[in-house]
Amino acid sequence: MPELPEVETVKRGLQRLLPGLTVTYVSDDNPKSFPNADADVSQFLVGASVVEVTRRAKVLLIELSSKYSLIIHLKMTGQLVYRAPAAPDGAPVQFGAGHPSDSLIGELPDRSTRVIFDFDNDAHMYFNDQRKFGWVRLIPTAEIPQIDFFKKVGPEPLAEDFTWQIMRDGLQRRKNANIKAALLDQSVIAGVGNIYADESLWGAKIHPTTLVRNLKDADFKHLHKALRDVLQLSIDKGGSTDHTYVDAEGKRGSYLGFANVFRREGQPCNRCGTIIEKTRVAGRGTHTCPYCQRPAN
């Protein structure tokens, strides 16, 4: 579910809310969701305080004062929601408290809650995950760079030094694959998923089945700009919410209201009016304008 803009939105919310808070208790209902939440590591979790919340690719990192960090992957349906304690009558509502009016989710925990973190200010953070693909792990902060995923993950597409040439050279390692599969490859570019692959290819007027080896420099330049623009726009809109994604306060993102192709099959293209089609490319639902994005091979 969550791709780079969604994880970035969650990270920003948690970075405002968590630093300085101390973990007082952790419970989990599913060993898969927090495979090493046992006595070996809990001593580095309970009693530790949050130093900083960061993001790399689609992974959240919560650095703790114990020299350990929580690593969290939301995968398809994961949520990480902070709830402040209910305000006493007459007291001002705390930032991060439940917002019944605009929150997508209600009472927590609910049946998708897998892990609950309690903090010393009586707030809770809920890791919810309907499909149980996501996970939380606690590992020494110094060992993070040695994890296979971080060793092979590609560059951050919004980094200042992510030039179109770097993007071209990375994608050309997958020269015989189609461009959609290459964009989804986390070792080529970090954080791109199905939504922003489709949106950026529409922006660059490239058909998703086009083989990477058939793309020209002009295509890579257009794709580079389209990808960065669409990721930044989505972050500005708080990410995309289809049905399960919410930010750190349980609120939906509004990017899908600005999407040009994703989930718009049967509707007219915003550029030329041709009806948007949905097909299957690289094993994923894929949205294109058949006029703007004509297959090149």
Added chain:
DNA sequence: CACTTGACCTGTCCGC
């Protein structure tokens, strides 16, 4: 090695 496909889970939606 490069590339594609299936599996992991649960919930929802669509057609019969």
Added chain:
DNA sequence: TGCGGACAGGTCAAGT
């Protein structure tokens, strides 16, 4: 209304 099957935004492992 009920039921089976397809599908869902991510990543691995296993297959060709």
